[in-house]
Amino acid sequence: DAGITQSPRYKITETGRQVTLMCHQTWSHSYMFWYRQDLGHGLRLIYYSAAADITDKGEVPDGYVVSRSKTENFPLTLESATRSQTSVYFCASMGHIYEQYFGPGTRLTVT
Amino acid sequence: AQSVSQHNHHVILSEAASLELGCNYSYGGTVNLFWYVQYPGQHLQLLLKYFSGDPLVKGIKGFEAEFIKSKFSFNLRKPSVQWSDTAEYFCAAHTGNQFYFGTGTSLTVIP
Numbered sequence: 001d002a003g004i005t006q007s008p009r010y011k012i013t014e015t016g017r018q019v020t021l022m023c024h025q026t027w028s029h030s031y032m033f034w035y036r037q038d039l040g041h042g043l044r045l046i047y048y049s050a051a052a053d054i055t056d057k058g059e060v061p062d063g064y065v066v067s068r069s070k071t072e073n074f075p076l077t078l079e080s081a082t083r084s085q086t087s088v089y090f091c092a093s094m095g096h097i098y099e100q101y102f103g104p105g106t107r108l109t110v111t
Numbered sequence: 112a113q114s115v116s117q118h119n120h121h122v123i124l125s126e127a128a129s130l131e132l133g134c135n136y137s138y139g140g141t142v143n144l145f146w147y148v149q150y151p152g153q154h155l156q157l158l159l160k161y162f163s164g165d166p167l168v169k170g171i172k173g174f175e176a177e178f179i180k181s182k183f184s185f186n187l188r189k190p191s192v193q194w195s196d197t198a199e200y201f202c203a204a205h206t207g208n209q210f211y212f213g214t215g216t217s218l219t220v221i222p
Contacts, residue, residue, distance in 0.1 A: 033210070042117075042201060042214035043155075050208065058209060090155065097162070098143050098205050102155040 003027075006091050006103040014111055019078045021106050023091030029101075031094035032074040033058075034066065036087040037105070043090065049074055081110045113138045115204050117213035124192050125221050132187040132216050134202030143205040144185040146176055149215075150198045158200075161185065172196070194222045 004025040013019050025032065030051050035043040045058030047066040055066050063085060065077045078085055088107050092100040118133045136142060146158040159170025166178040176187045185202060197220045202213040 031208075035212075040214060042115075043203075043212040045209055045211075048208060056208065059211075092155075097160070098145075099157055099160065100145075100155075100210065102147075104154045 004091060004093055004101055004103040006089075006106050008106060009104065010107050012109045012111060013081050015082060016080050019081050019108065021076045021078075021089055021091075021108070023074045023076070023103060025072055025074075025091075025093040025101075027093060027095060027101075028071055029093035029095055030071070032068070033092040033094070033100065034064070034074065034076045035090045035092065036060065036085075037090060038087050046076065046089075078108075081108075083110050086110045113204060113206055113209075113211045115202050115211045115213040117200075117202055117216050119216045120214070121217045121219070123219045123221065126194055127191045128220075130187070130189040130192050130196070130218070132200055132202075132218070134185045134187065134213060135183050136185065136202075136204040136211070137183065138204060138206050139183075140206065144176075144178060145203040145205065146170065146174070146185075146187050147201045147203060147212075148198045149201065155201065158187070192218075192220050194220045196220050 007022045033048045034046040044060045049055045049068040088105050090105050091103040114137045116135045144161045147155045149155045161168045161178045169175045200216045204211045
């Protein structure tokens with residue numbers, strides 16, 4: 001199916017563990033984004049990618065790592081999860097005229 | 112740093128009431144503006160966008176927004192809300208390669 005998907009949809013992990021959130025889009029959009037959504041903060045940009053092998057930091061990149069070896073995939077890794085990283089994570093891709101298409105989100109709980 | 116402010120955190124309206132949600136952005140240069148909606152349990156969807164031209168833009172589901180450059184504002188309006196408009200609404204600004212979102216306004220429409 002065309003669109004943007006995220007996996008897993010829900011994840012519980014322990015402090016200190018490495019976690020990878022997956023994002024896949026079928027449109028071949030060049031730009032992809034990772035946001036976290038927290039109460040009182042709205043959506044904050046973590047990282048974005050302009051194309052395969054091109055990534056850059058957003059507003060809140062600390063504690064996160066991204067890669068983009070293929071245009072359609074943009075995984076986000078928490079190298080050593082902390083409780084402050086408990087959040088809902090949204091991936092998005094950008095089509096024409098700056099319109100973003102969002103995935104369904106991953107709810108991550110760090111215990 | 113750029114920022115987007117949404118002054119109304121939670122709005123409760125009766126059906127058929129008029130809606131206006133405030134949005135202000137801080138960037139003084141060229142900026143593209145958006146309103147997104149997130150219905151309960153769903154991902155974010157684009158309501159409308161402004162790039163240039165007519166400062167009054169119309170979006171889906173009867174929503175419109177007015178760009179007032181002198182006030183750095185991009186308020187969202189709807190003449191008559193419906194119960195199905197209950198959702199979270201996010202204003203966003205795009206400059207360069209980054210997007211900045213407001214903290215969101217939760218709208219509850221009472222039948």
